[in-house]
Amino acid sequence: MIKRPLGKTGMETSILSLGTGGARQFGQNMGHSIKDQTKLVHAALDMGINIFDTASHYGHSESILGNCLSGVQRDSFLICTKWPARDETDNTVLDPTKLIESVNKSLARLQTDYIDIMLFHGIMPDEYLSIVENLYPTMAQLKSEGKIRSIGFSSRFSEDPEQKSIELGLSQNPDLWDVVMLKYGILNQHAAKEILPLAQKHQIGTINMAAVRVKLPDANLLEELIAKWKSSGLIDINSLPSSDPLGWLIDGNVTSVIEAGYKFAAEPESISTVLTGTASIPHLKMNVESIREPNLKKEHLDRLKNTLSHIVEYA
Numbered sequence: 001m002i003k004r005p006l007g008k009t010g011m012e013t014s015i016l017s018l019g020t021g022g023a024r025q026f027g028q029n030m031g032h033s034i035k036d037q038t039k040l041v042h043a044a045l046d047m048g049i050n051i052f053d054t055a056s057h058y059g060h061s062e063s064i065l066g067n068c069l070s071g072v073q074r075d076s077f078l079i080c081t082k083w084p085a086r087d088e089t090d091n092t093v094l095d096p097t098k099l100i101e102s103v104n105k106s107l108a109r110l111q112t113d114y115i116d117i118m119l120f121h122g123i124m125p126d127e128y129l130s131i132v133e134n135l136y137p138t139m140a141q142l143k144s145e146g147k148i149r150s151i152g153f154s155s156r157f158s159e160d161p162e163q164k165s166i167e168l169g170l171s172q173n174p175d176l177w178d179v180v181m182l183k184y185g186i187l188n189q190h191a192a193k194e195i196l197p198l199a200q201k202h203q204i205g206t207i208n209m210a211a212v213r214v215k216l217p218d219a220n221l222l223e224e225l226i227a228k229w230k231s232s233g234l235i236d237i238n239s240l241p242s243s244d245p246l247g248w249l250i251d252g253n254v255t256s257v258i259e260a261g262y263k264f265a266a267e268p269e270s271i272s273t274v275l276t277g278t279a280s281i282p283h284l285k286m287n288v289e290s291i292r293e294p295n296l297k298k299e300h301l302d303r304l305k306n307t308l309s310h311i312v313e314y315a
Contacts, residue, residue: 001048006272007205009150009178011078011116015266016291017051018044019277020061028059032279034067041068043281047288053275055082055121056102066111074112080207081106082121082154085131093130096138103142117179118148122156125164136176152179161314167194174202185211185265189309192268200270208274211265212258215315225315239307249300259290264304266294
C-alpha cells in the first residue's frame with residue numbers, strides 16, 4: 001500500500017486508515033465480538049494499513065483497539081485518538097486537568113506508553129483561541145513527557161462546513177500543529193482552496209475523515225442533492241445527469257461511485273491518509289483496492305472540480 005509522510009512528524013501513514021467511530025462504532029453497534037474486531041484489525045494490518053483512529057468517547061473503541069493490537073510490534077502501527085475539549089453541559093472549554101486525566105486513561109485503555117497522534121476533537125472557530133491559550137500548553141507538556149508524539153485538532157464539519165477552525169489554525173498558528181483532521185471529498189471540496197495549500201506549505205499532516213459520507217454512498221440521497229443544487233442555481237442544470245448523476249465516473253479502473261470517492265479523496269498529495277470506517281473485512285478489502293491507485297482520469301477530476309468545487313455544504 002502507498003505510504004505518505006505525516007507532515008513534518010517523521011511518521012509515515014498508509015494512504016488508507018481504519019476508523020473506529022461512525023455509525024458502526026467498530027462493530028459495537030452490530031453485536032460484534034472482540035474476536036471479530038481482532039480479526040478486522042489484523043486483516044487491516046495484513047492489507048498494509050498502519051494507522052488506526054479512535055477517540056475517548058467512541059464507546060469502548062479505545063479499549064477494544066488496545067486489546068486487538070496487544071502483542072503487535074508497537075512501532076509497526078500508529079494510533080490517533082481524540083479528546084473533546086468542550087463541556088457539553090454548558091459548552092465551555094474544559095480544565096487542563098481533564099486533558100491530563102483523559103490522556104492517561106486513553107494510554108491505559110490502548111495498552112500503550114504513548115499516543116502517536118493526539119487531537120482536540122471537533123474545534124469550532126469561536127473556541128479555537130480559548131483552546132490554544134488554556135489547553136495547548138498542557139498538550140505540549142504531554143508531548144515533552146513522551147506521552148504523545150504529535151498534536152493536532154479536528155473540525156466539526158457538520159456545523160462548520162467551511163472548516164474555518166482549521167483555516168484559522170493553519171493561517172495564524174501553523175507552528176503549533178503537527179496534524180489536522182479535515183474533510184475533503186467529491187461533494188466537499190472547499191478544503192482545497194486554502195486549507196490543503198496551507199497544510200502543504202507548513203508540512204502539517206492531514207487525516208481525511210468521512211471522505212465518502214454522507215450522501216455520496218446513497219443513490220437516492222445523491223440524486224436529491226444534485227437536483228436541489230440545480231434548482232437553487234448552485235450548479236448548471238445540464239452539468240450532471242439527473243439520474244445517476246455521478247455514474248459517468250464508472251469507467252476503466254473505477255467500478256463504483258464509492259471507489260471514485262476514495263480515489264478523489266486521496267488524489268491531493270497534501271492528504272496524508274484517508275479514513276474508512278467499517279466493521280466488515282470484505283468491505284475493508286474493497287476500500288483498500290479502491291485506493292490502491294488513487295488516479296481518476298484527468299477529465300473526470302477536472303469535471304468534478306469545475307462543477308462542484310465552489311459548493312460549501314454538509315453533504
